[in-house]
Amino acid sequence: MRLVTVAGPPSSGKTSLIVRTLLALRDDGLRVGVVKFDCLSTQDAAVFDRHDIPALVGISSGFCPDHYFISNIEDCAAWGERLGLDLLVTESAGLCNRCAPHIRGFLAVCVLDALSGVNTPRKVGPMLKTADLVVITKGDIVSQAEREVFAFRVRQVNPRARILFVNGITGQGAWEAARIWRSAPEDGVLQGGRLRFSVPTAVCSYCLGETRIGSDHQHGTVRKIPIPS
Amino acid sequence: MSTALSPAPFDAARFADFLRLHHLPACMEANSPDAYWAALTWEQREDTGLDPETLAARYAEFLTLDRQPGAEMALHSLDVLRGRDKSGNPERYDLRFAPGDVVCLVGPTGAGKSRLLADIECLAQRDTPTGRQVLINGEPPGDSERFSGESGLVAQISQNMNFVIDLPVGEFLHMHAESRALTDPAPVVDQVLHAAVAMAGEPFDADTQVTQLSGGQSRALMIADAAFLSPKPVVLIDEIENAGVDRRAALDLFVRKGKIVLLSTHDPLLALSGSRRLVIRHGAVQDVITPGPDEQAMIARLVEIDARLADLRARLRNGERISGFPA
Ligand SMILES: Nc1nc2c(ncn2[C@@H]2O[C@H](COP(=O)(O)OP(=O)(O)O)[C@@H](O)[C@H]2O)c(=O)[nH]1
Ligand SMILES: [Mg+2]
Ligand SMILES: [Zn+2]
Ligand SMILES: [Zn+2]
Numbered sequence: 001m002r003l004v005t006v007a008g009p010p011s012s013g014k015t016s017l018i019v020r021t022l023l024a025l026r027d028d029g030l031r032v033g034v035v036k037f038d039c040l041s042t043q044d045a046a047v048f049d050r051h052d053i054p055a056l057v058g059i060s061s062g063f064c065p066d067h068y069f070i071s072n073i074e075d076c077a078a079w080g081e082r083l084g085l086d087l088l089v090t091e092s093a094g095l096c097n098r099c100a101p102h103i104r105g106f107l108a109v110c111v112l113d114a115l116s117g118v119n120t121p122r123k124v125g126p127m128l129k130t131a132d133l134v135v136i137t138k139g140d141i142v143s144q145a146e147r148e149v150f151a152f153r154v155r156q157v158n159p160r161a162r163i164l165f166v167n168g169i170t171g172q173g174a175w176e177a178a179r180i181w182r183s184a185p186e187d188g189v190l191q192g193g194r195l196r197f198s199v200p201t202a203v204c205s206y207c208l209g210e211t212r213i214g215s216d217h218q219h220g221t222v223r224k225i226p227i228p229s
Numbered sequence: 230m231s232t233a234l235s236p237a238p239f240d241a242a243r244f245a246d247f248l249r250l251h252h253l254p255a256c257m258e259a260n261s262p263d264a265y266w267a268a269l270t271w272e273q274r275e276d277t278g279l280d281p282e283t284l285a286a287r288y289a290e291f292l293t294l295d296r297q298p299g300a301e302m303a304l305h306s307l308d309v310l311r312g313r314d315k316s317g318n319p320e321r322y323d324l325r326f327a328p329g330d331v332v333c334l335v336g337p338t339g340a341g342k343s344r345l346l347a348d349i350e351c352l353a354q355r356d357t358p359t360g361r362q363v364l365i366n367g368e369p370p371g372d373s374e375r376f377s378g379e380s381g382l383v384a385q386i387s388q389n390m391n392f393v394i395d396l397p398v399g400e401f402l403h404m405h406a407e408s409r410a411l412t413d414p415a416p417v418v419d420q421v422l423h424a425a426v427a428m429a430g431e432p433f434d435a436d437t438q439v440t441q442l443s444g445g446q447s448r449a450l451m452i453a454d455a456a457f458l459s460p461k462p463v464v465l466i467d468e469i470e471n472a473g474v475d476r477r478a479a480l481d482l483f484v485r486k487g488k489i490v491l492l493s494t495h496d497p498l499l500a501l502s503g504s505r506r507l508v509i510r511h512g513a514v515q516d517v518i519t520p521g522p523d524e525q526a527m528i529a530r531l532v533e534i535d536a537r538l539a540d541l542r543a544r545l546r547n548g549e550r551i552s553g554f555p556a
Contacts, residue, residue, distance in 0.1 A: 144384045145405045152408035159290040
């Protein structure tokens with residue numbers, strides 16, 4: 001089985017891209033499935049369901065979604081193996097800009113939305129910088145010049161990645177995405193594998209349930225905003 | 230003379246750019262990535278999520294960008310070899326496009342225009358649903374050309390596209406030029422601006438905000454920008470509104486700049502102005518029409534009608550009363 005990790009800011013077009021790409025792969029006879037990670041709730045399962053794509057949903061609630069991802073990915077992969085999938089995709093909300101769900105040895109995809117503006121590639125963290133494939137959506141509604149500047153700025157922070165424009169609505173470009181996903185590394189080993197980017201170890205008293213404000217209640221790793229005097 | 234293998238001397242300004250883009254703490258003293266790492270505190274290192282090897286590798290990659298500044302591809306010919314239609318019947322035409330060609334695509338929505346474009350965009354090698362093959366300068370592109378970096382050949386302009394950035398036109402064009410790593414962007418920016426203003430019905434200048442441009446003005450700016458500043462050798466245009474843009478001037482500009490223009494249009498003036506017209510139906514090119522003397526003779530007449538309509542529009546804008554057709 002191949003495992004592909006897809007991450008990107010909320011509403012960047014991840015679900016649309018995944019559906020379009022998986023449909024293309026399924027046309028070629030591959031068995032495909034999705035694990036959707038989110039923080040609070042998700043409507044995505046209904047979308048996958050509508051296209052008869054098996055989907056598992058994980059809600060992280062009060063947990064950093066990427067920490068949650070890492071602690072669950074092995075079990076999710078085992079689920080995919082049990083279903084006899086050829087390719088399993090994980091979709092993460094990309095809500096933590098310090099972490100990234102990308103794993104060494106597995107195809108890592110970051111989805112960005114051209115409509116969000118040309119400064120976006122400079123604001124997104126490791127989920128962009130450590131990706132192998134950067135998919136830019138919504139190019140159908142911004143100017144060619146902005147698409148070119150956007151792609152250039154992606155290259156500036158991640159010169160290795162393949163950059164692809166995909167229209168999440170019409171599916172234009174999804175054929176190429178499918179072709180790249182299909183040649184993703186196969187049967188990688190998760191057990192003992194490594195993330196591409198370390199997740200922070202910082203733990204403060206608030207992580208442990210403290211609700212009171214004030215320096216008396218702050219222990220562990222505490223960081224202060226530098227405020228000019 | 231320096232050889233390609235000798236390591237470039239450490240460039241403090243480039244390193245500072247790299248740190249800024251990767252949200253890493255600035256450090257004025259460090260004269261190598263290793264020295265930089267050594268100078269970071271434990272907490273700062275933890276924050277970066279990196280290790281010294283990854284940091285050095287990222288910086289080396291960042292420097293390679295300087296050597297590939299959105300280079301324009303030298304395209305002498307583009308072939309699209311016949312595939313099959315939606316029912317699997319063989320297509321009848323091989324197509325060859327050369328710089329300066331204006332080729333019109335006609336046919337109803339869903340006939341296969343986007344499929345043809347997609348084949349060109351991904352440099353199809355008989356591996357897409359249409360079975361077409363694309364040749365670049367007479368040869369199939371290598372896998373690295375197809376599947377590395379941002380390889381697309383095609384710039385697109387359609388009626389749904391808007392500028393979303395909030396910048397004055399001049400700054401916006403400079404930003405685009407910067408992404409091309411042009412050594413002297415100012416003259417090109419001027420050319421784009423002049424060409425755009427000449428094409429647009431209503432004047433604007435470098436200080437106008439791009440988001441404030443009228444429909445015709447922004448279309449004119451997109452066209453001029455694609456002609457002068459886009460590195461893509463093929464331009465696909467999905468209909469040019471007949472209000473507010475000199476459409477013939479737009480086509481002339483692309484021809485002068487040696488672009489291959491694919492124009493999806495049912496506007497009579499534009500559709501007849503092309504050097505060829507591809508009739509697309511049922512997923513394939515069903516006919517290739519070269520305008521004969523009859524059609525060419527019509528162009529002059531259409532230009533005249535177009536000018537009259539433009540004149541009427543201008544007079545309405547001026548608040549005039551209209552009585553009969555202008556002479
Ligand atoms: N115009 C346009 N809209 C898109 C495109 N891709 C996605 N969308 C829309 O953007 C919205 C968010 O997409 P979705 O796939 O749910 O994003 P996610 O939150 O990242 O999974 C939906 O309304 C999509 O229809 C695109 O390429 N063009
Ligand atoms: Mg989603
Ligand atoms: Zn996190
Ligand atoms: Zn905490």
